[in-house]
Amino acid sequence: MGNFDPHLATASQDRIMADLIFNGLLRYVPGQVPKIEPDLAKEMPTFHMVNGKYVCRILLKKGVMFHAAPNIPSHELTADDVVYSLNKSADIKKSAYASNYAGMTVKKTGRYAIKIIIEPPLSTLLFLPKLTDYGGGFIVSKKIITTMGYNQFKKHPVGTGPFAFKRYLPGKKVELTAHKDYFRGTPKLHGITFHLMPELKDREAALCNGELDIITGSGKKGWVESIKNNSKEIEIDTHGVGEMGIVFLNTQVKPMDDIRVRKAIAYALNRKIFLQATSKLISGPVFSPVPTVFLPGGLSESNVRELGLDYVQNLEKAKQLLDQAGYSQGFTLDLVTSEKRLFQTNYMILKQQLSQIGINCHVKVVSHRDMHKSIRDKKNPKGIVFYVAWRPNADAYLSQFFHSHFIPAAGEKTGTNFSYYNKIDKLIEDARCEIDLERQSHLWSQAQIKILNDMAALPLMYTLQIYARKPWLDYGHPIESSMALYPQFTEKTCFLK
Template identity: 20%
Template sequence: MAGVGTTLAGCTSGGDGSDGSNGGDGGGSDDGPIGPTGEPEEGGTLIWGHSEVTQELDIHIAQTAASSRFLNNVHETLVGLTSELEISSDPDITRPGLASDWSINDDRTEYTFTLRDGVTFHDGSELTSSDVQYTIERITDPDVGARYSGVFTSVESVETPDDSTVVLQMSERYNPLLRQLAFSGTAIIPEGSGPDQASNPVGTGPFVFESRQQGNRAELSAFDDYWGEGPYVDALEERTMTDPDTRLTGLTDGDLDYINDIPLDDMTDYVDGANDNVQTSTWRPLAFNHMYLHNDRPPFDSVNWRRAIDFAIDKQELVEGALFGQGSTLATPSFPNSPYRNEELEPRPQDIEQARALIEESEYGMNEFAPLEFKVTTNYPWHITAATIMEQSFSELGLEVEIQELQWGDWLTQVTANMDYRMAMVNWFGGWEPAQMYRGLFHSEGSFNSFAYASDDFDAAIENAESAPSEEEEVEYYREAQRVLHEEVPSPMLWFRDGAMGATPSVGGLDTVLAPNNTEVNFSESWLDE
């Protein structure tokens, strides 16, 4: 979810070390010391140094990647997802779902799901079709404010002919439905549990929520009646460690067993076996980063101004200076090997003169609204560095900006909730599914469209993709949507960032931790060699 995404990076959601790139460019790999081999051992508490603050506990409302990353251990979705980003009912895949089978009629207006036998919730109740019906009705209730309510817009009714069968009747074809039923934000919860999820999340996942001190730590215990593989550890303790150096030191000193994000400036010292005391897994991309330009506030209601900002930025300098080379530039946020990616698009090169000419052609003067506030969060130190680099480019252009450094919660409130800004920047995690990413971020009614972008051409391309009669036409509509974004520049694209997780040599199953979406983590098959 942004530090927003499918999650906002911090959010509003590459490969998993063992299986490859999970939709990235093939850069996934296991590096460094190999963890323990043989049969998993049971017992112990795995301590996770989490790079971000878990904001929300209600999985349907959670807006940030940090929250989804944590809650992915508590909840499960109806549809499973393989490490190759293929939907599946197989119970032995990377992230299995709660449906053991499904069928779809010819015109894709009726979906019939069969639920797995023997699945129970953490409160002891058995999973039934009524829980699925309740979950969907809750997500679509406008008073709840669920972030993925749009997934079910075309669902006309939810029928439960028996305890193990769910039938979705659709008002029209909606191609992304099965893919989006694999989103953690559509996880199945017990009937009637909605009001309590924000304080006591209950799901069917491998771990049971025990407690949380926000911004400090949270505790999960193993679910003894879990239907799937694991869990092997007795407990999972999440410690919030937003400072990169403190987090890495905690790992190397043995205070932590696992960290989900090795600091960018330290990656070369740890990956590829560079440190005998840390095993690592790297993948790309972890997330993409883009600028927020408020499209409904001058001067960024002018497309010339938005293009000028794009031309003013040296994206490769940002990759080298802010990411220490651990990333790449981009023209479109679709994963590098996504079938939906428009390969014809290229990042705009830095061209200060072209940027200046575009501003001179616009209705606004260079510093008519100076200084332009540029809001960045201290949650990501590399954002501060990147903003400083961009400030120098803007100064060369003759544009005065004011960098405002905000705590993550303040940034979310001011930028995504209140839209009180002119310029900002953010990560987006989990960009594997095109409908969620492009509709959520850029459609005029998108739930993550916090920059007031509204384009009839873009909206039409997305809506046509969602109802296209063939996969080939669906792909072409998404590529057209990317062409529109590149032309209208509602949000200049900055970089793809690589990711690396680290663990002590005593942690087994590191290659199973990363979710297929490259964002969330799950410790059901992790274990400790004690």
């Protein structure tokens, strides 16, 4: 685990905890992204122009209770908590999503009412996700943080969600207990225990012998057939969202600051080899930073091919570009990967393919948490970062991975512009403020053409989520797509026997 502040949840395990412990004003309908419905809000927000400013008004549900904390009893959520939370989300020191909340002024208008002034105006397509149970949209308790202290809150989270934090045994497990006063009803499960088991074989054994009810699966080819052979009482679930696998090339560190080197790397890589390492059940190719298969605003394969930006593997051309850049003998890169299969496997493929043009990659394997820290460390920037992530819209993809505001700052761990790229800020900002959807999509396309032309990043693939469970575990909802990157356990999740 990282820490339990939902506004700092970037790794998948941290996102799961945030999903279970906290709520947003709105929520993605469990298992049915991109559908949005009210959560802590009584109804969907209303929007008005007031004195030339775009104003969103939100009424809160009454009687929503926060979990109890050590020496602090359960208490009701009010507008003060929402104002505090959204302001915290905009604080770069306390939120990994701070820039998403810039330009928002949040004011209390009653005990259960707030208004948000949005400058400049945003389309609902871009604004509503900021209020959902994702990223900076989670609502925390002002009383808890100011009474317990922020550092203690990061160790003992308190929210309004269906499950409350009980204890964390570092490196072993996290225990949650049912929130009996949950506003949607007391959960059917008495609690949940998450076992932290990075080794797939350990998870498989625990599932097959009945120690666990559900495990994170593997996209490795043949894994589904293998686990089903071990036990007949296993169901396999695959679902969205489709996380993007992108190779980010640092545009500001030598020798990567030379566009010829970056393009040589792109021509050295074969997208098909990366895809072959993952089951076809959960993967497919992508050709632009915004996955057009899932979201508006991306580029199709035919689009990039017509523009000559598909970078089909061409080792001879790659070697010529390196020679022109003065690196005919190649060079060495020090890279770092998570222990998770998807990261580690793709880094090894990357290493093998780059070795064909004389680039020697030293790849260090660390914990998933430590990888996240390392690739955000400006004091020791990485020339190449392979990253897997999902974002809810084109603006989020382009802003968080390619706007200069997201270049990692010295000592900060929040920046995700691993390319250290600064050439499309205006395109991103103009698209963000564009109300006309066709014009907005055109601007997003132009930004991505620039990214590919400068070879700041090479999109490779998408991967769906995969889980294996016992058939008697019922999620309580259909599972098509989840922003929380797991099937989601709610108050309706239960055992059928």
